[in-house]
């Protein structure tokens with residue numbers, strides 16, 4: 018069956034556009050790529066610098082005190098990392114953690130200010146709303162294509178795709194949290210003569226903190242849910258291992274790597290929840 | 296003009312329209328449309344219309360009215376949390392409506408404080424840091440602002456709770472924190488929006504007493520919003536009664552109760568226990584007749600007979616009250632050729648002009664003579680007789 022009208026060469030258009038962007042902004046993309054991969058490697062080096070036992074001990078101590086003496090979280094973290102070590106997934110796990118934390122941090126560095134802006138400005142909020150809806154409804158695979166086009170294969174495009182995919186709840190929940198601050202509290206800030214910045218940092222953000230922390234938690238979890246997908250365009254770590262397991266139908270390999278991801282998910286989830294003030 | 300009479304806040308022709316086209320709303324108002332009609336016609340809400348009043352230094356000025364009458368809006372126009380649509384709001388001579396943001400912040404930090412209905416404390420801060428908020432945004436050093444805040448906390452009776460979390464405190468205590476926060480910056484004005492309305496009746500009454508006691512100490516100028524008439528009558532030096540965004544009457548509790556401006560005010564105050572508000576002054580009768588202590592008993596008897604009374608107050612030549620003489624004693628004095636001075640009764644009940652009726656009624660019930668209303672120099676200003684008081688209360692009731 019032939020179409021009613023001659024086919025619109027949409028694919029060609031897009032390809033041309035992408036080529037043009039690549040040619041024109043290529044140097045910027047390369048710059049971004051270089052910076053990101055440098056930071057990612059640095060982060061990974063730091064994570065891998067310590068002996069495993071020392072890392073575990075430090076994690077337990079830090080988690081215990083940072084979460085207001087919650088030994089539960091410290092224990093889960095300790096056991097989790099011990100299992101990673103035992104399964105000889107330490108360095109892959111650290112690669113995954115580096116990727117997840119980096120993309121979550123970047124997503125939040127962008128997302129929280131955007132959320133703040135959107136909470137202050139209804140026009141801006143309605144302008145970004147369709148974009149956020151789109152970002153959340155699109156299957157995550159879709160992000161892989163532009164990421165690969167602009168950044169090639171490897172960790173960086175994986176990072177970028179993950180950032181884009183994980184960002185919306187960071188924006189949404191920051192916006193929501195600030196809008197939910199009771200009017201009377203905002204009035205307190207104004208009535209006592211706060212500047213807009215004082216109002217934001219002394220009243221709105223602290224009061225919205227719980228909701229924002231929920232957003233942070235979701236961003237981290239979404240980042241983690243991308244590790245296997247990002248591995249398809251060359252991101253390293255446990256996700257890649259799972260992929261290999263699937264390709265080779267190596268159930269044992271796939272299972273162990275999958276378990277590693279679950280362990281990291283549990284640790285990061287509990288940790289961010291533990292950091293949320295009551 | 297004495298210091299007490301100094302006007303510190305002056306509101307002129309203040310209007311607030313919530314909506315896109317305030318000019319249209321105002322011209323409809325001028326044509327006589329009501330707030331509801333304008334809302335139906337244009338979708339705009341008349342928050343305030345043509346408000347004028349002055350607040351004097353050191354007074355507690357109460358804004359009272361039913362829900363939606365515009366009390367909170369008016370209060371917020373005074374510190375410009377809500378910007379007025381028209382009109383002027385002079386705070387110590389400066390029009391806050393015309394200030395730029397910098398000036399506005401300055402006057403809010405230095406002169407105006409606010410206490411909120413639902414306390415509005417910051418949940419992530421301790422009591423001390425809540426109280427210190429105003430000084431903190433002002434940029435006062437930590438040590439200094441904590442010092443001032445601790446003092447404010449002590450003033451409101453919360454010493455020892457400085458490090459407590461807000462959620463650990465009862466409602467009454469939370470509002471004390473709110474009050475301390477407002478006092479910590481040592482402002483000239485306290486704006487209080489239904490500050491006690493969220494509290495249990497018992498705690499509320501306690502807080503009212505404490506506010507009055509506190510005011511004796513700190514002498515702020517207070518604008519207090521309430522929908523509770525009893526509260527208004529209790530704490531207000533003057534009261535502005537609001538209806539549909541307008542002020543219907545301004546006056547002291549007594550002026551409003553004894554002289555309601557219109558039907559609406561009369562209805563509003565119906566059911567108030569007058570004896571709690573009316574004072575001796577409003578129900579006393581002119582001290583007619585009195586007899587000079589130098590006159591003889593015959594003059595006293597004659598006066599009593601003429602006025603049909605059974606006792607008469609005796610005054611000296613400076614109109615100072617000497618005592619009271621009954622008709623029996625006077626007759627006996629005449630028979631025995633004695634002076635009035637010999638039969639005068641010097642143990643008699645007295646009171647002052649601003650004593651409340653509820654305190655006078657038992658006095659009258661116990662005494663067999665009228666109650667004398669005197670000033671500090673014991674000069675006689677009026678007398679209270681049983682029939683007169685009951686009559687006055689009954690008359691008030693009938694007028695409504």
Ligand SMILES: Nc1ncnc2c1ncn2[C@@H]1O[C@H](COP(=O)(O)OP(=O)(O)OP(=O)(O)O)[C@@H](O)[C@H]1O
Pocket residue numbers: 313340341342360361362363364365366367368369522
């Ligand atoms: N932001 C706003 N937008 C539109 N209308 C408003 C706004 N704020 C107040 N109003 C309206 O202005 C009028 C006065 O409201 P206001 O809150 O001042 O009343 P109030 O006397 O304080 O009542 P309450 O006892 O319920 O607190 C009401 O009709 C209200 O609906």
Ligand SMILES: [Mg+2]
Pocket residue numbers: 366367368489
């Ligand atoms: Mg109100």
